[in-house]
Amino acid sequence: MTTLSTTLVKRLEDPRLFRQYAYVNGKWTHGEGGREEAVYDPATNEAIGHIPLLEAKQITAAVDAAEAAFVRWRALRADERCERLLAWYDLIQANREDLATIMTLEQGKPLPDARGEVEYGASFVRWFAEEGKRTYGETIPSHIPNASLGTIKEPVGIAAMITPWNFPLAMITRKAAAALAAGCPVIVKPANETPFSALALAELAERAGIPDGIFNVVLGEPAEVSKILCGEPRIRALSFTGSTRVGRLLMEQSAGTVKRLSLELGGNAPFIVGPDMDPKEAAYAAVAAKFQTAGQDCLAANRILVHESIHDEFVKQFTERMEALTVGNGLQGEVDLGPLIHRQAVEKAAAIVDDAISQGATLVMGDQSQAPGENFFMPVLLTDVTPQMKVWREENFAPVAGITAYSSDEEVIELANDTEYGLAAYVYTHDIRRIWKLMRALEYGMVSVNSVKMTGPPVPFGGVKQSGLGREGGATGIDEYLETKYYCLGALGSVSGS
Numbered sequence: 001m002t003t004l005s006t007t008l009v010k011r012l013e014d015p016r017l018f019r020q021y022a023y024v025n026g027k028w029t030h031g032e033g034g035r036e037e038a039v040y041d042p043a044t045n046e047a048i049g050h051i052p053l054l055e056a057k058q059i060t061a062a063v064d065a066a067e068a069a070f071v072r073w074r075a076l077r078a079d080e081r082c083e084r085l086l087a088w089y090d091l092i093q094a095n096r097e098d099l100a101t102i103m104t105l106e107q108g109k110p111l112p113d114a115r116g117e118v119e120y121g122a123s124f125v126r127w128f129a130e131e132g133k134r135t136y137g138e139t140i141p142s143h144i145p146n147a148s149l150g151t152i153k154e155p156v157g158i159a160a161m162i163t164p165w166n167f168p169l170a171m172i173t174r175k176a177a178a179a180l181a182a183g184c185p186v187i188v189k190p191a192n193e194t195p196f197s198a199l200a201l202a203e204l205a206e207r208a209g210i211p212d213g214i215f216n217v218v219l220g221e222p223a224e225v226s227k228i229l230c231g232e233p234r235i236r237a238l239s240f241t242g243s244t245r246v247g248r249l250l251m252e253q254s255a256g257t258v259k260r261l262s263l264e265l266g267g268n269a270p271f272i273v274g275p276d277m278d279p280k281e282a283a284y285a286a287v288a289a290k291f292q293t294a295g296q297d298c299l300a301a302n303r304i305l306v307h308e309s310i311h312d313e314f315v316k317q318f319t320e321r322m323e324a325l326t327v328g329n330g331l332q333g334e335v336d337l338g339p340l341i342h343r344q345a346v347e348k349a350a351a352i353v354d355d356a357i358s359q360g361a362t363l364v365m366g367d368q369s370q371a372p373g374e375n376f377f378m379p380v381l382l383t384d385v386t387p388q389m390k391v392w393r394e395e396n397f398a399p400v401a402g403i404t405a406y407s408s409d410e411e412v413i414e415l416a417n418d419t420e421y422g423l424a425a426y427v428y429t430h431d432i433r434r435i436w437k438l439m440r441a442l443e444y445g446m447v448s449v450n451s452v453k454m455t456g457p458p459v460p461f462g463g464v465k466q467s468g469l470g471r472e473g474g475a476t477g478i479d480e481y482l483e484t485k486y487y488c489l490g491a492l493g494s495v496s497g498s
C-alpha cells in the first residue's frame with residue numbers, strides 16, 4: 001500500500017532527511033515502551049508518518065549524553081564551534097527544498113512560506129556561529145588594593161528547548177544555534193504536530209560534524225517530557241516558545257531546580273493606523289500582518305485599531321485586499337493561506353467569531369461554506385469589535401481580523417495596552433511626533449513602525465508582560481546561554497591603573 005510517508009519520501013531529493021525516530025546521543029532511537037503517535041498533514045488529515053514516544057529513562061539518557069559531551073564541546077575554541085555551525089548552515093541551505101517540503105506537509109503553510117522559514121531559520125545559525133566568537137568579558141577598575149578584577153563568560157550548561165508547531169524549524173535554530181555557539185549541549189523537544197523538521201535538522205547537524213550528545217531531539221507525551229526536563233537539575237537553562245498557558249506551567253515546574261528561563265510566549269498585537277495614513281496603504285499592510293501563516297503567528301495583527309476619520313475607507317480597502325487571498329493545500333499551486341494546524345484550531349476560531357457576533361460585532365466577510373477541507377478556515381473580517389469580546393482578549397491564532405475605531409492618540413494607547421500580552425505592536429503613521437509618542441507609550445517588547453517585517457537575526461526578539469522573558473537573536477541572544485563569572489585576582493603586589 002502506498003502511504004503518504006512513501007509519497008513524501010519520493011518527493012524528497014534526499015529521503016534520509018525524513019526520520020521517524022528520536023535522536024539521542026548521535027543515534028536514531030525508537031521508544032522502548034513501544035508507544036508511538038501519528039503525525040498528520042493538516043491539509044488532508046492523512047498520516048504522513050509516526051514518531052516514537054520515549055520513556056522517562058530515555059529522556060534521562062539524553063541528559064546523561066549531553067552531560068558527557070558538554071566537557072568536550074565547551075573546551076573547543078569558539079572558532080572551532082563556529083566552523084561546525086557554518087557547516088550546519090550550509091547543509092540547511094543546500095537542502096532547503098526538502099526541508100520546505102517536509103515543513104509544508106507537517107505544518108500546512110504554503111511552500112513559498114516554508115522556503116522562507118528555512119532561509120529565516122538558517123540565518124540564525126550563521127548569525128550565532130559568528131556571535132560565539134564575541135562573547136567578551138570585561139575588565140573592572142579595582143576598588144580592592146593590589147587586585148585585578150574582571151568577568152569572563154562561560155556556557156550555562158545543558159539547555160533544553162521546547163518549541164511550537166507554527167514555525168517548526170526557525171523556532172529551533174533561533175535557540176539552538178545560540179546555545180551551541182555559547183558552548184552548551186542542547187536537548188530539543190519539538191511539538192508533536194511538527195517533529196519531522198526538527199529531526200531533519202538533527203540529521204544535518206550530524207552531517208555537519210556536531211558531536212554525539214550535543215544536539216538531541218527527544219519526542220514523547222509533552223507534559224511527561226517537559227516535567228522531566230524541568231525537574232532535571234543538570235539542565236541549567238530552559239528556552240520555551242509557545243503559549244502563555246504552557247509557559248506559566250513550565251515556569252512553575254522549573255522553580256524546583258532554579259533554571260535560567262527564556263520564554264517566548266503568546267502575543268495579541270495591536271495594529272494602529274493614524275488619521276494621516278493612506279487607508280489603502282495601511283489596509284494592505286494590515287492584511288499582510290494578519291494573515292501570514294493563516295494567522296497562526298505570534299506577531300499576527302490581532303486587533304486592528306483605525307482612526308475614526310478613515311475607518312470606513314480602510315474597511316473597504318481591507319475587504320478588497322482580503323477578497324484576493326486564496327486558501328488551499330500549501331503544496332498545490334500558489335496559495336496565500338494553508339490549513340489551520342488541526343480541527344480544534346478551526347473550532348476555536350469559529351467560537352471566537354460566534355462570540356464576537358453575539359456581542360455586537362459585524363461580520364463583513366468570511367463564508368466558511370467555502371472552506372476547501374475540514375481543517376481550513378476562510379479569512380474573516382469583523383468590525384465594531386470591543387474589548388469585551390474574545391477576539392480582542394485572546395490570541396485568536398487564526399485568520400480572524402477584528403477592526404475597532406478610535407478617536408485620539410490617548411484612547412488608542414489605552415486600547416492597545418489593554419491586554420496581558422506585550423510581544424509586538426504595529427504603528428502606521430507618518431507623523432513623527434505621533435510615532436515617537438506611541439512607540440514610547442506602547443507596552444510591547446517590539447514596535448514596528450510602517451513595516452510589516454520586523455524580525456531577523458540582528459534584532460532582540462521578545463516580549464514584556466505575559467508575553468515572556470528574555471530576548472532571542474541580536475547582540476544579546478547568546479547571553480541567554482552564558483553565565484558571567486566574576487574574578488578577583490588579589491595580592492598581586494602593586495598594580496597601577498586597574
Ligand SMILES: NC(=O)c1ccc[n+]([C@@H]2O[C@H](COP(=O)([O-])OP(=O)(O)OC[C@H]3O[C@@H](n4cnc5c(N)ncnc54)[C@H](O)[C@@H]3O)[C@@H](O)[C@H]2O)c1
Pocket residue numbers: 162163164165166167171189190191192222223224226227241242243244245246247249263264265266267297298395397423463467468
Ligand atoms: N513569542 C514567540 O516568539 C512565539 C513564537 C511562536 C509561537 N508562539 C506562541 O506559541 C503558541 C502556539 O504554539 P503551540 O500551540 O505549539 O503552543 P503550546 O504552548 O501549546 O505548545 C508549545 C510546546 O509546548 C508543548 N506542550 C504543550 N502542552 C504542554 C504541557 N501541558 N506541558 C508541557 N509542554 C506542553 C507542546 O508539545 C509544544 O512543544 C501561541 O501562543 C504563539 O503566540 C510564540
Ligand SMILES: N[C@@H](CC=O)C(=O)O
Pocket residue numbers: 166167296297298299455461
Ligand atoms: N513570526 C515569528 C514567530 C512567531 O510565531 C518570528 O518571526 O519569529
